[in-house]
Amino acid sequence: MRDIVGDLERWLAAGEKIALVTLVRTQGSTPRLPGARLAVTRSGKMAGSISGGCVENDLYERALHVLDSGQPALASYGIADDGELGVGLSCSSTIEVLIEPFAAAAAWQVLRCELADERPVAIAIALSPPALLGHTLVVRGDGATSGAIAAELDHQLVAEAQRLLGHGGTNVVACAWQAGQAEIFIEAFAPPRRLFIVGAAHTAMPLCRLAKILGFRVSVIDARAAYLTLERFPEADDLQRAWPHEALARVGLDDNSYVVILTHDPKFDVPALACALRSQARYIGIMGSRRTHAQRLAPLREEGFNDAELGRIRAPIGLDLGARTPAEIAVAVLAEMLAVSHKRDGCALAARTGAVHATH
Incomplete structure (x- = not known):
């Protein structure tokens, strides 16, 4: 829904007649999950998707009928027939959608x-x-x-x-x-997942940009004003010039929070890690080699953190994708964050058996 709210608002303001299609039920492996939405207007505008293109054309025609009748309708799609223009899904799955007139109720x-x-x-x-x-x-x-x-x-x-x-x-x-x-x-x-990037380093820029695409609310924290600029982070929701541990203490980290530390400086790293470890943050990751990380752990142990608590830290950060450039490292970090978010191990799908998504 979030991805089409802006389109719906613009179309309502322009007086467009709108139909809203909601994916309400799936069986088998489907391109989209329940909650996916497609909005269409009588004038031919479209936003969102239900199936990645398999049934959208047919849905548009059905949506026009709903706009004509003013009454909502359910529609189901299964495997496409063998005809050149057969309507349906290419995989062995079924979906059910609700099509309804949309108004600013x-x-x-x-x-x-x-x-x-x-x-x-x-x-x-x-x-x-x-x-x-x-x-x-x-x-x-x-x-x-x-x-x-x-x-x-x-x-x-x-x-x-x-x-x-x-x-x-x-x-x-x-x-x-x-x-x-x-x-x-x-x-x-639920509220968007929150990503706190500690350190406005080069890798932080693509990490911020890609995290926004994935729907995270992103805050970038750095004590150095020269690095923390809108020009470098135009997509960020929040730029905080502060000592990282002080900023993290203020925001109230919870199990919807993800902390990525890129400062690579002990005077920032260790206090920030200590603050994150005292919280319920879902993900705590930090840049650096194994040797560097071992050096960080000593002062944290002196502060009283045990091995189980220190084991929450993802270091070296990210999945093993062979990443080298800042953008590649950002992808590896986000991939690990998503795996944690969805309780997956991050292995290749080809190595798994069974359905790609949980059955609904």
């Missing part, structure tokens, strides 16, 4: 504002029965709601949404409703 405004302010928020959309299809409830982190699906369901949905908000993600839940049951798609948007 109050619930949308709450969702947009919470996303813009980087606060946790969830959206619940009814998939069945037909009487509820497309009804929407937005749940903020504090439990406040906007919109409604059904009075007897909303309380249950708030509880499930808040459960998901801790880590983000999607779920389809079945709830008893009247004489049958209702199926509700819920997507929770």
